[in-house]
Amino acid sequence: MAGHGTEEHPHGADRLCEAGDRVYSRAVRRGRVPRTDAEPVPCLMDLALLHPDPDDMDWLVPTSPQEVMTRLLRGVYDEVRESQRRVGSAVSAFERYAGLGRQLQALTSPGGGTAIRVLDGLSRIQAAMDEATAACTTEVLTVQPGGIRREEELTEGLHRALALRGRGVRMRDLYTHVARHGQGLLTYLELMGDAVEARTLDEVIDRLILFDRTVAFIPANAERTMALELRHPGLVEYLVTVFERLWRLALPLTAxxxxxxxxxxxxxxxxxxxxxxxxxxxxxxxxxxxxxxxxxxxxxxxxxxxxxxxxxxxxxxxxxxxxxxxxxxxxxxxxxxxxxxxxxxxxxxx
CATH class of the missing domain: 1.10.10.10 (Winged helix-like DNA-binding domain superfamily/Winged helix DNA-binding domain)
Structure with a gap:
């Protein structure tokens, strides 16, 4: 996608350029398009209208028009007095797209949201995590693989942990035994107090974060620049079961x-x-x-x-x-x- 920048597509999701309109319309009709088709129109990825297919990263699948419209209107309503013309424009645009993609309903979970969403890029991963943190009310379960946690890793998610503690959310974290030797982890747990309980095992599964047993995040590539956001009840329940079995086998950090x-x-x-x-x-x-x-x-x-x-x-x-x-x-x-x-x-x- 070198050579293409947002300057070439100075528009929002409510008024796509002609090239973007053609590629997105084709994606909605067919269910997916090759990644190469979207290279000339980076606006579709920038606006999250297309995202990688979980089954084949060389293909892109369209975000459902209804979900795009909902996300767009959430921001537009904050400026409704100044942006009523744009609200009408967005509704009109996505009503047309909605009629093209009935087959996308197979990709949605029973609750109506996207069952599996690919988060491409650290900024989108962080934004999704922040959204899940804000909606969490009861419990967070995490598996943190690797050895001694670096200070920057612990600091990165500290704002979310403190926000959760402030709302009375309970947290349980699984680490490897090696993590016991890191002063940064001990400082973090001391700061969080009884809001966090930590246990360790010889080895754990790859990174897993579960919010309220309704949404889970797992890595989608080895570099962890992509992640999967999972909301399908069956998948989430399975991951909760895996966590609980590992938790029973693990040792408290103080033991x-x-x-x-x-x-x-x-x-x-x-x-x-x-x-x-x-x-x-x-x-x-x-x-x-x-x-x-x-x-x-x-x-x-x-x-x-x-x-x-x-x-x-x-x-x-x-x-x-x-x-x-x-x-x-x-x-x-x-x-x-x-x-x-x-x-x-x-x-x-x-």
Whole structure:
């Protein structure tokens, strides 16, 4: 879309240029258009009249004319005394488009809103999150993958968290165990007080934010420059179930990590051993646990030394011999059992 700017399309959604009118009309009639068709008319993307197809990012689907009209009128009504002519123009324009796209009803949720909406760009993601925050009245559930949270990440959403706390909204956050070591997270939780409850797991799913169990946000690409806004009751209920099951397995932030029962092997090394036994590479293990590849390899080296392994193959055998090849136990630790480390003398208990 290089070479095209908003200066070439100095208009609003109520009076499209001829090129934009042709492409949008075609999209409404057919249900979608190739992304290349919209490149000469960036106004359609700028005005959110077209957005990426969740099933194929090379195609664009039209925002329903009714939804466009509602969004437009929401801003127009703020200036109704000065903009009555534009209100009539917007209604007239989108009544014509509304007759073209009856097939778009299949893309809407039972409640009448868009079931899946692609948010392309950080500004649109932020705007949608702010809108959901403003409408939230009861509960927010979040899953925050990765390791230690950077200060800028925590500051970015702080205004929303404080607004929610001010309205009495309860928040529950899931992090990886690594996040426990970040002072920024501890400061954030101290600031939020009893409005936020945090728990941790060895690894969590990708980022998830749920508002009032009615709308969910998940990433749509690896760079997190695109997101999906989900409002379909079935999808949202499924994500709530996933969160609740992870929550039951997680440990409160104030609770200590369980003991592995093997002297010299930490809880994190126990988790790495289980992932190695599943055949994962170092980079994959590091990403899942929210640590750097260098840190991951340092843990593997210490694990090899503790188990007396001189190669990756031998390390795999040692892991199986001492029973580290199963998923680590995240609940309250039971009494440790004596474990003999292969290649060592007497059994050791921790």
């Amino acid at each position: 200590p990590l369980p003991d592995t029962g093997i002297e010299g092997i930490s809880h994190r090394e126990r988790t790495i051993a289980a992932l190695l036994a599943e055949g994962h590479q170092d980079a994959v293990i590091a990403e899942r646990l929210g640590i750097s590849v260098r840190t991951c390899r340092a843990h593997i080296a210490r694990l090899s030394d503790t188990l007396g392994a001189v190669s990756r193959t031998q390390l795999g055998v040692r892991i199986a011999q001492v029973g580290l090849d199963g998923p680590p136990h995240s609940g309250p630790p039971g009494p440790p059992a004596p474990v003999r480390v292969a290649g060592r003398g007497s059994p050791s208990v921790r």
